[in-house]
Amino acid sequence: xxxxxxxxxxxxxxxxxxxxxxxxxxxxxxxxxxxxxxxxxxxxxxxxxxxxxxxxxxxxxxxxxxxxxxxxxxxxxxxxxxxxxxxxxxxxxxxxxxxxxxxxxxxxxxxxxxxxxxxxxxxxxxxxxxxxxxxxxxxxxxxxxxxxxxxxxxxxxxxxxxxxxxxxxxxxxxxxxxxxxxxxxxxxxxxxxxxxxxxxxxxxxxxxxxxxxxxxxxxxxxxxxxxxxxxxxxxxxxxxxxxxxxxxxxxxxxxxxxxxxxxxxxxxxxxxxxxxxxxxxxxxxxxxxxxxxxxxxxxxxxxxxxxxxxxxxxxxxxxxxxxxxxxxxxxxxxxxxxxxxxxxxxxxxxxxxxxxxxxxxxxxxxxxxxxxxxxxxxxxxxxxxxxxxxxxxxxxxxxxxxxxxxxxxxxxxxxxxxxxxxxxxxxxxxxxxxxxxxxxxxxxxxxxxxxxxxxxxxxxxxxxxxxxxxxx
Ligand SMILES: NC(=O)C1=CN([C@@H]2O[C@H](COP(=O)(O)OP(=O)(O)OC[C@H]3O[C@@H](n4cnc5c(N)ncnc54)[C@H](O)[C@@H]3O)[C@@H](O)[C@H]2O)C=CC1
Ligand SMILES: O=C(O)[C@H]1O[C@H](OP(=O)(O)OP(=O)(O)OC[C@H]2O[C@@H](n3ccc(=O)[nH]c3=O)[C@H](O)[C@@H]2O)[C@H](O)[C@@H](O)[C@@H]1O
Numbered sequence: 004x005x006x007x008x009x010x011x012x013x014x015x016x017x018x019x020x021x022x023x024x025x026x027x028x029x030x031x032x033x034x035x036x037x038x039x040x041x042x043x044x045x046x047x048x049x050x051x052x053x054x055x056x057x058x059x060x061x062x063x064x065x066x067x068x069x070x071x072x073x074x075x076x077x078x079x080x081x082x083x084x085x086x087x088x089x090x091x092x093x094x095x096x097x098x099x100x101x102x103x104x105x106x107x108x109x110x111x112x113x114x115x116x117x118x119x120x121x122x123x124x125x126x127x128x129x130x131x132x133x134x135x136x137x138x139x140x141x142x143x144x145x146x147x148x149x150x151x152x153x154x155x156x157x158x159x160x161x162x163x164x165x166x167x168x169x170x171x172x173x174x175x176x177x178x179x180x181x182x183x184x185x186x187x188x189x190x191x192x193x194x195x196x197x198x199x200x201x202x203x204x205x206x207x208x209x210x211x212x213x214x215x216x217x218x219x220x221x222x223x224x225x226x227x228x229x230x231x232x233x234x235x236x237x238x239x240x241x242x243x244x245x246x247x248x249x250x251x252x253x254x255x256x257x258x259x260x261x262x263x264x265x266x267x268x269x270x271x272x273x274x275x276x277x278x279x280x281x282x283x284x285x286x287x288x289x290x291x292x293x294x295x296x297x298x299x300x301x302x303x304x305x306x307x308x309x310x311x312x313x314x315x316x317x318x319x320x321x322x323x324x325x326x327x328x329x330x331x332x333x334x335x336x337x338x339x340x341x342x343x344x345x346x347x348x349x350x351x352x353x354x355x356x357x358x359x360x361x362x363x364x365x366x367x368x369x370x371x372x373x374x375x376x377x378x379x380x381x382x383x384x385x386x387x388x389x390x391x392x393x394x395x396x397x398x399x400x401x402x403x404x405x406x407x408x409x410x411x412x413x414x415x416x417x418x419x420x421x422x423x424x425x426x427x428x429x430x431x432x433x434x435x436x437x438x439x440x441x442x443x444x445x446x447x448x449x450x451x452x453x454x455x456x457x458x459x460x461x462x463x464x465x466x467x468x469x470x471x472x473x474x475x
Pocket of ligand 1: 017018095097171
Protein backbone atom coordinates (compact mmCIF):
# COMPACT_ATOMS: atom_id res chain seq x y z
CA UNK A 4 0.00 0.00 0.00
CA UNK A 5 1.36 3.48 -0.77
CA UNK A 6 2.27 5.48 2.36
CA UNK A 7 -0.10 8.36 3.08
CA UNK A 8 2.24 11.30 3.49
CA UNK A 9 1.55 13.39 6.59
CA UNK A 10 4.96 14.94 7.34
CA UNK A 11 7.30 16.40 4.76
CA UNK A 12 10.82 17.69 5.34
CA UNK A 13 12.59 19.72 2.69
CA UNK A 14 16.38 20.00 2.96
CA UNK A 15 17.38 23.34 1.42
CA UNK A 16 15.43 26.58 1.92
CA UNK A 17 16.56 28.23 -1.31
CA UNK A 18 14.84 29.46 -4.46
CA UNK A 19 13.37 26.02 -5.08
CA UNK A 20 12.88 24.40 -1.66
CA UNK A 21 11.31 27.54 -0.12
CA UNK A 22 8.59 28.35 -2.68
CA UNK A 23 7.90 24.71 -3.66
CA UNK A 24 7.32 23.45 -0.14
CA UNK A 25 5.52 26.62 0.95
CA UNK A 26 3.01 25.95 -1.86
CA UNK A 27 2.70 22.28 -0.84
CA UNK A 28 1.93 23.46 2.72
CA UNK A 29 -0.65 25.94 1.46
CA UNK A 30 -2.40 23.43 -0.77
CA UNK A 31 -2.19 20.52 1.69
CA UNK A 32 -3.22 21.82 5.13
CA UNK A 33 -3.32 18.21 6.41
CA UNK A 34 0.44 17.79 5.80
CA UNK A 35 3.06 19.30 8.12
CA UNK A 36 5.90 20.74 6.07
CA UNK A 37 9.24 21.65 7.63
CA UNK A 38 11.89 23.32 5.49
CA UNK A 39 15.36 22.98 6.97
CA UNK A 40 18.63 24.64 6.06
CA UNK A 41 22.10 24.94 7.60
CA UNK A 42 22.16 28.64 6.81
CA UNK A 43 20.92 30.36 9.98
CA UNK A 44 20.41 33.79 8.45
CA UNK A 45 18.37 32.35 5.59
CA UNK A 46 16.12 30.48 8.02
CA UNK A 47 15.81 33.60 10.20
CA UNK A 48 14.68 35.55 7.16
CA UNK A 49 12.04 32.91 6.32
CA UNK A 50 10.83 33.21 9.93
CA UNK A 51 11.04 37.01 10.12
CA UNK A 52 7.98 38.60 11.77
CA UNK A 53 7.65 41.21 9.00
CA UNK A 54 7.96 38.58 6.23
CA UNK A 55 11.26 40.01 4.93
CA UNK A 56 11.86 36.69 3.14
CA UNK A 57 15.34 35.80 1.83
CA UNK A 58 14.16 35.73 -1.77
CA UNK A 59 11.98 38.09 -3.77
CA UNK A 60 9.27 36.30 -5.68
CA UNK A 61 5.87 37.80 -6.57
CA UNK A 62 3.10 36.19 -4.51
CA UNK A 63 5.46 34.32 -2.17
CA UNK A 64 4.82 36.46 0.90
CA UNK A 65 1.06 35.75 0.64
CA UNK A 66 1.67 32.01 0.54
CA UNK A 67 4.05 32.08 3.50
CA UNK A 68 1.74 34.40 5.44
CA UNK A 69 -1.13 31.93 5.13
CA UNK A 70 0.77 28.74 5.94
CA UNK A 71 3.65 29.66 8.25
CA UNK A 72 3.02 28.57 11.83
CA UNK A 73 -0.05 26.57 10.70
CA UNK A 74 1.56 23.63 8.89
CA UNK A 75 4.66 25.30 7.46
CA UNK A 76 7.83 25.64 9.52
CA UNK A 77 11.40 26.78 8.81
CA UNK A 78 14.24 25.50 10.96
CA UNK A 79 17.97 24.85 11.17
CA UNK A 80 17.30 21.60 13.03
CA UNK A 81 17.99 19.37 10.03
CA UNK A 82 18.10 16.16 12.07
CA UNK A 83 14.72 16.70 13.70
CA UNK A 84 13.19 17.52 10.32
CA UNK A 85 14.57 14.28 8.85
CA UNK A 86 13.57 12.14 11.84
CA UNK A 87 9.96 13.24 11.86
CA UNK A 88 9.25 13.16 8.13
CA UNK A 89 7.90 10.33 6.04
CA UNK A 90 8.88 12.09 2.82
CA UNK A 91 12.05 14.17 2.38
CA UNK A 92 12.81 16.50 -0.50
CA UNK A 93 16.50 17.07 -1.18
CA UNK A 94 16.56 20.57 -2.63
CA UNK A 95 20.15 21.63 -2.08
CA UNK A 96 22.38 23.50 -4.52
CA UNK A 97 24.20 21.60 -7.28
CA UNK A 98 26.60 24.20 -8.73
CA UNK A 99 29.17 23.55 -11.44
CA UNK A 100 32.34 22.00 -9.98
CA UNK A 101 35.14 24.54 -9.57
CA UNK A 102 38.02 22.08 -9.21
CA UNK A 103 38.92 18.42 -9.61
CA UNK A 104 37.61 15.99 -12.20
CA UNK A 105 35.05 17.64 -14.48
CA UNK A 106 35.85 21.14 -13.15
CA UNK A 107 33.91 23.78 -15.08
CA UNK A 108 31.37 21.25 -16.39
CA UNK A 109 30.23 18.56 -13.99
CA UNK A 110 27.75 19.23 -11.20
CA UNK A 111 29.18 19.46 -7.71
CA UNK A 112 27.18 16.77 -5.92
CA UNK A 113 28.83 17.32 -2.56
CA UNK A 114 25.75 19.02 -1.05
CA UNK A 115 23.46 16.27 -2.31
CA UNK A 116 25.78 13.63 -0.89
CA UNK A 117 26.09 15.36 2.50
CA UNK A 118 22.31 15.70 2.76
CA UNK A 119 21.87 12.05 1.76
CA UNK A 120 24.41 10.88 4.33
CA UNK A 121 22.65 12.93 6.98
CA UNK A 122 19.36 11.22 6.12
CA UNK A 123 21.05 7.80 6.36
CA UNK A 124 22.60 8.65 9.72
CA UNK A 125 19.58 10.19 11.36
CA UNK A 126 16.59 8.22 10.02
CA UNK A 127 15.07 5.70 12.39
CA UNK A 128 12.12 4.84 10.18
CA UNK A 129 11.47 4.29 6.48
CA UNK A 130 11.47 7.36 4.26
CA UNK A 131 10.65 8.33 0.73
CA UNK A 132 13.62 10.42 -0.41
CA UNK A 133 12.89 12.77 -3.30
CA UNK A 134 15.57 14.26 -5.50
CA UNK A 135 14.33 17.81 -6.13
CA UNK A 136 17.72 19.30 -7.01
CA UNK A 137 18.75 19.14 -10.66
CA UNK A 138 21.28 16.32 -10.89
CA UNK A 139 23.11 14.30 -13.52
CA UNK A 140 21.49 11.16 -14.82
CA UNK A 141 21.79 8.23 -12.37
CA UNK A 142 22.45 10.32 -9.25
CA UNK A 143 19.50 8.57 -7.61
CA UNK A 144 21.50 5.36 -7.87
CA UNK A 145 24.37 6.88 -5.87
CA UNK A 146 21.91 8.17 -3.30
CA UNK A 147 20.36 4.72 -2.98
CA UNK A 148 23.78 3.10 -2.52
CA UNK A 149 24.67 5.57 0.26
CA UNK A 150 21.32 5.18 1.99
CA UNK A 151 21.25 1.39 1.80
CA UNK A 152 24.84 1.05 2.98
CA UNK A 153 24.08 3.09 6.08
CA UNK A 154 20.47 2.28 6.90
CA UNK A 155 19.31 0.82 10.21
CA UNK A 156 17.29 -2.40 10.44
CA UNK A 157 13.61 -1.93 9.50
CA UNK A 158 14.43 1.33 7.70
CA UNK A 159 13.85 1.32 3.96
CA UNK A 160 14.44 4.17 1.59
CA UNK A 161 12.63 4.66 -1.67
CA UNK A 162 14.18 7.20 -3.98
CA UNK A 163 12.18 9.30 -6.38
CA UNK A 164 13.20 11.96 -8.86
CA UNK A 165 10.88 14.96 -8.95
CA UNK A 166 12.69 17.75 -10.79
CA UNK A 167 11.40 21.28 -10.50
CA UNK A 168 10.45 23.33 -13.56
CA UNK A 169 9.53 26.65 -11.95
CA UNK A 170 11.09 29.80 -13.33
CA UNK A 171 12.16 32.60 -11.03
CA UNK A 172 9.89 35.62 -11.09
CA UNK A 173 6.88 33.40 -11.84
CA UNK A 174 7.57 30.66 -9.29
CA UNK A 175 4.26 30.91 -7.48
CA UNK A 176 2.06 30.87 -10.57
CA UNK A 177 4.22 28.08 -12.02
CA UNK A 178 3.72 26.06 -8.84
CA UNK A 179 -0.01 26.76 -8.62
CA UNK A 180 -0.56 25.74 -12.24
CA UNK A 181 2.37 23.66 -13.43
CA UNK A 182 2.52 22.54 -17.07
CA UNK A 183 3.45 19.18 -15.59
CA UNK A 184 4.77 17.56 -12.46
CA UNK A 185 7.30 14.87 -13.29
CA UNK A 186 7.93 11.94 -10.96
CA UNK A 187 10.50 9.28 -11.74
CA UNK A 188 10.72 6.01 -9.86
CA UNK A 189 12.16 2.55 -10.11
CA UNK A 190 9.70 0.21 -11.73
CA UNK A 191 9.61 -2.09 -8.71
CA UNK A 192 6.43 -2.46 -6.60
CA UNK A 193 7.97 -0.30 -3.84
CA UNK A 194 9.13 2.31 -6.37
CA UNK A 195 5.69 2.55 -7.94
CA UNK A 196 4.03 2.84 -4.51
CA UNK A 197 6.40 5.62 -3.43
CA UNK A 198 5.60 7.38 -6.70
CA UNK A 199 1.86 7.09 -5.90
CA UNK A 200 2.45 8.60 -2.43
CA UNK A 201 4.10 11.68 -3.91
CA UNK A 202 1.57 11.91 -6.75
CA UNK A 203 -1.20 11.99 -4.12
CA UNK A 204 0.41 15.04 -2.52
CA UNK A 205 0.40 16.96 -5.82
CA UNK A 206 -3.10 15.70 -6.67
CA UNK A 207 -4.39 18.07 -3.97
CA UNK A 208 -4.20 20.83 -6.58
CA UNK A 209 -2.63 19.54 -9.80
CA UNK A 210 -4.94 17.77 -12.31
CA UNK A 211 -4.11 14.05 -12.68
CA UNK A 212 -3.31 14.38 -16.39
CA UNK A 213 -0.52 16.82 -15.56
CA UNK A 214 1.22 14.42 -13.18
CA UNK A 215 3.58 12.40 -15.33
CA UNK A 216 5.20 9.27 -13.99
CA UNK A 217 8.28 7.89 -15.73
CA UNK A 218 11.40 5.86 -14.98
CA UNK A 219 14.02 7.39 -12.65
CA UNK A 220 16.67 7.99 -15.28
CA UNK A 221 14.22 9.47 -17.77
CA UNK A 222 13.06 11.90 -15.11
CA UNK A 223 16.59 13.02 -14.26
CA UNK A 224 17.54 13.43 -17.91
CA UNK A 225 14.28 15.22 -18.79
CA UNK A 226 15.15 18.06 -16.44
CA UNK A 227 18.56 18.64 -18.06
CA UNK A 228 16.99 18.24 -21.49
CA UNK A 229 14.19 20.75 -20.83
CA UNK A 230 16.64 23.43 -19.70
CA UNK A 231 19.02 22.68 -22.56
CA UNK A 232 16.23 23.01 -25.12
CA UNK A 233 14.92 26.24 -23.60
CA UNK A 234 18.40 27.75 -23.62
CA UNK A 235 18.95 26.47 -27.14
CA UNK A 236 15.92 28.49 -28.32
CA UNK A 237 17.42 31.64 -26.82
CA UNK A 238 20.81 30.99 -28.40
CA UNK A 239 19.09 30.33 -31.72
CA UNK A 240 17.17 33.61 -31.64
CA UNK A 241 20.29 35.45 -30.44
CA UNK A 242 22.32 33.99 -33.31
CA UNK A 243 19.62 35.29 -35.66
CA UNK A 244 19.77 38.69 -33.96
CA UNK A 245 23.36 39.05 -35.17
CA UNK A 246 22.19 38.39 -38.74
CA UNK A 247 19.41 40.97 -38.29
CA UNK A 248 21.87 43.63 -37.15
CA UNK A 249 24.01 43.00 -40.21
CA UNK A 250 21.18 42.87 -42.74
CA UNK A 251 18.55 45.33 -41.57
CA UNK A 252 16.01 42.65 -40.62
CA UNK A 253 14.24 43.15 -37.29
CA UNK A 254 14.53 40.28 -34.78
CA UNK A 255 11.14 41.03 -33.22
CA UNK A 256 9.47 40.67 -36.60
CA UNK A 257 11.42 37.50 -37.34
CA UNK A 258 10.51 35.99 -33.94
CA UNK A 259 6.88 36.93 -34.45
CA UNK A 260 6.82 35.38 -37.91
CA UNK A 261 8.46 32.11 -36.94
CA UNK A 262 6.56 31.86 -33.65
CA UNK A 263 3.29 31.85 -35.60
CA UNK A 264 4.17 28.37 -36.79
CA UNK A 265 2.30 26.24 -34.29
CA UNK A 266 5.11 23.69 -34.38
CA UNK A 267 7.56 26.35 -33.16
CA UNK A 268 5.27 28.46 -30.95
CA UNK A 269 5.80 32.05 -29.76
CA UNK A 270 7.33 31.58 -26.30
CA UNK A 271 11.01 31.91 -25.42
CA UNK A 272 11.94 33.68 -28.63
CA UNK A 273 12.91 37.02 -27.13
CA UNK A 274 16.37 38.04 -28.28
CA UNK A 275 18.44 39.40 -25.41
CA UNK A 276 21.86 40.34 -24.22
CA UNK A 277 22.23 36.67 -23.26
CA UNK A 278 20.55 34.28 -20.89
CA UNK A 279 21.56 34.19 -17.26
CA UNK A 280 20.32 32.47 -14.13
CA UNK A 281 21.74 29.79 -11.95
CA UNK A 282 20.67 26.86 -14.10
CA UNK A 283 20.77 27.13 -17.89
CA UNK A 284 24.52 27.28 -18.24
CA UNK A 285 25.17 24.87 -15.37
CA UNK A 286 22.70 22.28 -16.66
CA UNK A 287 23.95 22.44 -20.25
CA UNK A 288 27.55 22.08 -19.10
CA UNK A 289 26.38 19.13 -17.09
CA UNK A 290 24.87 17.62 -20.23
CA UNK A 291 28.12 18.30 -22.09
CA UNK A 292 30.04 16.50 -19.36
CA UNK A 293 27.61 13.59 -19.40
CA UNK A 294 27.91 13.31 -23.19
CA UNK A 295 31.70 13.35 -23.00
CA UNK A 296 31.72 10.75 -20.24
CA UNK A 297 29.56 8.57 -22.49
CA UNK A 298 32.08 9.04 -25.36
CA UNK A 299 29.66 11.08 -27.43
CA UNK A 300 31.88 14.02 -28.47
CA UNK A 301 29.56 15.23 -31.27
CA UNK A 302 26.65 15.40 -28.84
CA UNK A 303 28.82 17.27 -26.33
CA UNK A 304 29.94 19.78 -28.99
CA UNK A 305 26.34 20.34 -30.09
CA UNK A 306 25.19 21.38 -26.60
CA UNK A 307 28.38 23.28 -25.78
CA UNK A 308 27.65 25.56 -28.72
CA UNK A 309 24.49 26.81 -26.96
CA UNK A 310 26.66 28.20 -24.13
CA UNK A 311 29.30 29.50 -26.53
CA UNK A 312 26.66 31.39 -28.51
CA UNK A 313 25.48 32.95 -25.26
CA UNK A 314 29.00 34.12 -24.41
CA UNK A 315 29.35 35.49 -27.94
CA UNK A 316 26.10 37.42 -27.57
CA UNK A 317 27.32 39.17 -24.39
CA UNK A 318 30.72 39.98 -25.94
CA UNK A 319 29.08 41.21 -29.13
CA UNK A 320 26.82 43.54 -27.14
CA UNK A 321 29.71 45.08 -25.14
CA UNK A 322 31.66 45.57 -28.35
CA UNK A 323 28.69 47.29 -29.97
CA UNK A 324 28.56 49.75 -27.07
CA UNK A 325 32.26 50.56 -27.45
CA UNK A 326 32.06 50.77 -31.27
CA UNK A 327 29.04 53.06 -31.16
CA UNK A 328 30.61 55.38 -28.59
CA UNK A 329 33.30 56.25 -31.15
CA UNK A 330 35.49 53.25 -30.31
CA UNK A 331 36.31 54.29 -26.77
CA UNK A 332 34.48 54.37 -23.47
CA UNK A 333 37.53 55.20 -21.37
CA UNK A 334 36.55 57.79 -18.77
CA UNK A 335 32.94 57.82 -20.02
CA UNK A 336 30.01 57.15 -17.68
CA UNK A 337 27.67 54.30 -18.56
CA UNK A 338 24.38 53.75 -16.74
CA UNK A 339 23.44 50.08 -16.47
CA UNK A 340 19.74 49.64 -15.75
CA UNK A 341 19.09 46.23 -14.23
CA UNK A 342 21.46 43.84 -12.54
CA UNK A 343 19.21 40.78 -11.92
CA UNK A 344 19.38 38.00 -14.53
CA UNK A 345 15.75 38.67 -15.45
CA UNK A 346 12.89 40.84 -14.24
CA UNK A 347 10.88 40.11 -11.09
CA UNK A 348 13.71 38.49 -9.21
CA UNK A 349 16.53 39.73 -7.03
CA UNK A 350 18.70 36.81 -8.18
CA UNK A 351 21.90 37.79 -9.96
CA UNK A 352 23.48 34.41 -10.57
CA UNK A 353 25.13 34.34 -14.03
CA UNK A 354 23.42 37.63 -14.87
CA UNK A 355 24.52 39.06 -18.23
CA UNK A 356 24.83 42.45 -16.50
CA UNK A 357 27.86 41.18 -14.57
CA UNK A 358 29.73 40.34 -17.77
CA UNK A 359 28.81 43.65 -19.40
CA UNK A 360 29.95 45.68 -16.41
CA UNK A 361 33.19 43.73 -16.23
CA UNK A 362 33.78 44.53 -19.92
CA UNK A 363 33.04 48.23 -19.33
CA UNK A 364 35.39 48.24 -16.33
CA UNK A 365 38.19 46.76 -18.39
CA UNK A 366 37.69 49.55 -20.93
CA UNK A 367 38.14 51.93 -17.95
CA UNK A 368 34.65 53.40 -18.13
CA UNK A 369 32.74 54.61 -15.07
CA UNK A 370 29.61 52.58 -14.42
CA UNK A 371 26.42 53.59 -12.60
CA UNK A 372 24.16 50.67 -11.68
CA UNK A 373 20.51 50.67 -10.73
CA UNK A 374 18.32 47.64 -10.02
CA UNK A 375 15.00 47.82 -8.18
CA UNK A 376 15.50 44.53 -6.27
CA UNK A 377 19.16 43.59 -5.99
CA UNK A 378 20.83 44.44 -2.69
CA UNK A 379 23.87 46.68 -2.84
CA UNK A 380 26.04 44.11 -1.04
CA UNK A 381 25.11 41.47 -3.61
CA UNK A 382 26.29 43.73 -6.44
CA UNK A 383 29.66 44.31 -4.78
CA UNK A 384 30.04 40.56 -4.13
CA UNK A 385 29.25 39.71 -7.74
CA UNK A 386 31.59 42.34 -9.18
CA UNK A 387 34.44 41.36 -6.95
CA UNK A 388 33.91 37.66 -7.71
CA UNK A 389 33.93 38.48 -11.43
CA UNK A 390 37.29 40.30 -11.12
CA UNK A 391 39.12 38.50 -8.29
CA UNK A 392 42.42 40.22 -9.05
CA UNK A 393 41.03 43.74 -8.66
CA UNK A 394 40.71 45.00 -5.06
CA UNK A 395 37.17 46.01 -4.15
CA UNK A 396 38.36 49.57 -3.37
CA UNK A 397 39.46 49.93 -7.01
CA UNK A 398 36.15 48.55 -8.25
CA UNK A 399 34.32 51.06 -6.05
CA UNK A 400 36.27 53.91 -7.65
CA UNK A 401 34.84 52.94 -11.03
CA UNK A 402 31.37 51.77 -10.08
CA UNK A 403 28.53 53.61 -8.33
CA UNK A 404 25.33 51.98 -7.13
CA UNK A 405 22.33 54.27 -7.54
CA UNK A 406 18.86 54.32 -6.03
CA UNK A 407 16.84 55.25 -9.10
CA UNK A 408 17.13 55.03 -12.85
CA UNK A 409 17.12 58.82 -13.16
CA UNK A 410 20.02 59.09 -10.69
CA UNK A 411 21.97 56.39 -12.57
CA UNK A 412 21.56 58.16 -15.91
CA UNK A 413 22.66 61.58 -14.66
CA UNK A 414 25.74 62.84 -16.55
CA UNK A 415 26.05 59.52 -18.34
CA UNK A 416 27.09 59.14 -21.94
CA UNK A 417 25.05 56.00 -22.47
CA UNK A 418 22.26 53.95 -20.89
CA UNK A 419 22.40 50.16 -21.15
CA UNK A 420 19.22 48.21 -20.42
CA UNK A 421 20.36 44.87 -19.06
CA UNK A 422 17.20 43.59 -17.32
CA UNK A 423 13.63 43.93 -18.60
CA UNK A 424 12.14 45.52 -15.46
CA UNK A 425 8.70 47.00 -16.26
CA UNK A 426 9.56 50.17 -14.36
CA UNK A 427 12.13 51.04 -17.03
CA UNK A 428 9.21 51.50 -19.42
CA UNK A 429 7.76 54.13 -17.15
CA UNK A 430 10.93 56.19 -16.78
CA UNK A 431 10.55 59.84 -17.72
CA UNK A 432 12.92 59.58 -20.70
CA UNK A 433 12.65 63.30 -21.47
CA UNK A 434 14.01 63.95 -17.99
CA UNK A 435 16.75 61.33 -18.47
CA UNK A 436 17.72 62.94 -21.76
CA UNK A 437 18.06 66.37 -20.17
CA UNK A 438 20.45 65.03 -17.54
CA UNK A 439 22.75 63.14 -19.92
CA UNK A 440 25.82 64.20 -21.90
CA UNK A 441 25.17 64.58 -25.62
CA UNK A 442 24.96 62.75 -27.86
CA UNK A 443 22.98 60.56 -25.48
CA UNK A 444 22.96 56.85 -26.32
CA UNK A 445 20.57 54.09 -25.28
CA UNK A 446 21.49 50.42 -25.77
CA UNK A 447 18.48 48.20 -25.34
CA UNK A 448 19.66 44.69 -24.56
CA UNK A 449 16.13 43.50 -23.83
CA UNK A 450 13.98 44.83 -26.67
CA UNK A 451 12.15 46.76 -23.97
CA UNK A 452 11.80 50.42 -24.83
CA UNK A 453 10.07 52.16 -27.72
CA UNK A 454 13.07 53.01 -29.91
CA UNK A 455 11.08 55.37 -32.15
CA UNK A 456 9.82 57.38 -29.16
CA UNK A 457 13.30 57.66 -27.68
CA UNK A 458 14.78 58.62 -31.04
CA UNK A 459 12.23 61.44 -31.27
CA UNK A 460 13.39 62.74 -27.89
CA UNK A 461 16.91 62.90 -29.28
CA UNK A 462 18.53 59.65 -28.12
CA UNK A 463 20.71 57.55 -30.40
CA UNK A 464 19.11 54.14 -29.82
CA UNK A 465 20.76 50.80 -30.46
CA UNK A 466 18.59 47.71 -30.06
CA UNK A 467 19.53 44.04 -30.09
CA UNK A 468 18.62 42.52 -33.42
CA UNK A 469 18.25 45.82 -35.28
CA UNK A 470 20.80 47.77 -37.28
CA UNK A 471 22.69 50.42 -35.33
CA UNK A 472 21.25 53.90 -34.87
CA UNK A 473 24.43 55.44 -36.22
CA UNK A 474 24.40 53.26 -39.30
CA UNK A 475 20.62 53.53 -39.84
N1 LIG B 1 16.70 28.46 -8.87
C1 LIG B 1 15.80 27.93 -9.68
O1 LIG B 1 14.96 28.63 -10.24
C2 LIG B 1 15.76 26.45 -9.91
C3 LIG B 1 16.70 25.60 -9.38
N2 LIG B 1 16.61 24.24 -9.59
C4 LIG B 1 17.58 23.32 -8.96
O2 LIG B 1 17.22 23.21 -7.57
C5 LIG B 1 18.38 23.04 -6.77
C6 LIG B 1 18.42 24.11 -5.69
O3 LIG B 1 18.51 25.37 -6.32
P1 LIG B 1 18.28 26.73 -5.52
O4 LIG B 1 17.11 26.58 -4.62
O5 LIG B 1 18.29 27.80 -6.54
O6 LIG B 1 19.61 26.78 -4.65
P2 LIG B 1 19.92 27.73 -3.39
O7 LIG B 1 21.38 27.86 -3.34
O8 LIG B 1 19.04 28.93 -3.44
O9 LIG B 1 19.42 26.86 -2.12
C7 LIG B 1 20.02 25.68 -1.69
C8 LIG B 1 20.00 25.70 -0.17
O10 LIG B 1 20.43 24.42 0.30
C9 LIG B 1 21.12 24.62 1.52
N3 LIG B 1 21.93 23.44 1.82
C10 LIG B 1 23.00 22.97 1.12
N4 LIG B 1 23.44 21.82 1.69
C11 LIG B 1 22.65 21.56 2.76
C12 LIG B 1 22.60 20.53 3.72
N5 LIG B 1 23.46 19.50 3.68
N6 LIG B 1 21.67 20.60 4.71
C13 LIG B 1 20.78 21.63 4.74
N7 LIG B 1 20.78 22.64 3.85
C14 LIG B 1 21.69 22.60 2.85
C15 LIG B 1 21.93 25.88 1.29
O11 LIG B 1 22.30 26.48 2.51
C16 LIG B 1 20.95 26.73 0.47
O12 LIG B 1 20.21 27.62 1.28
C17 LIG B 1 19.57 23.09 -7.73
O13 LIG B 1 19.90 21.77 -8.07
C18 LIG B 1 19.01 23.80 -8.94
O14 LIG B 1 19.64 23.40 -10.13
C19 LIG B 1 15.59 23.70 -10.29
C20 LIG B 1 14.62 24.48 -10.83
C21 LIG B 1 14.61 25.92 -10.68
O1 LIG C 1 16.07 24.91 -13.71
C1 LIG C 1 15.89 26.09 -13.53
O2 LIG C 1 16.54 26.79 -12.79
C2 LIG C 1 14.81 26.84 -14.28
O3 LIG C 1 15.51 27.53 -15.36
C3 LIG C 1 14.67 28.37 -16.14
O4 LIG C 1 14.06 29.37 -15.32
P1 LIG C 1 14.83 30.71 -14.90
O5 LIG C 1 16.28 30.56 -15.16
O6 LIG C 1 14.39 31.02 -13.53
O7 LIG C 1 14.22 31.84 -15.84
P2 LIG C 1 13.86 31.90 -17.41
O8 LIG C 1 12.60 32.62 -17.55
O9 LIG C 1 13.95 30.58 -18.05
O10 LIG C 1 15.01 32.84 -17.98
C4 LIG C 1 16.36 32.42 -18.05
C5 LIG C 1 17.17 33.45 -18.79
O11 LIG C 1 16.81 33.47 -20.17
C6 LIG C 1 16.50 34.79 -20.57
N1 LIG C 1 15.47 34.71 -21.64
C7 LIG C 1 14.32 34.02 -21.45
C8 LIG C 1 13.38 33.92 -22.44
C9 LIG C 1 13.61 34.54 -23.68
O12 LIG C 1 12.80 34.48 -24.65
N2 LIG C 1 14.78 35.23 -23.84
C10 LIG C 1 15.72 35.32 -22.86
O13 LIG C 1 16.78 35.95 -23.06
C11 LIG C 1 16.00 35.46 -19.31
O14 LIG C 1 16.08 36.85 -19.39
C12 LIG C 1 16.95 34.88 -18.29
O15 LIG C 1 18.17 35.57 -18.27
C13 LIG C 1 13.54 27.52 -16.76
O16 LIG C 1 12.65 28.39 -17.48
C14 LIG C 1 12.76 26.78 -15.68
O17 LIG C 1 11.79 25.92 -16.28
C15 LIG C 1 13.74 25.93 -14.86
O18 LIG C 1 13.04 25.27 -13.81
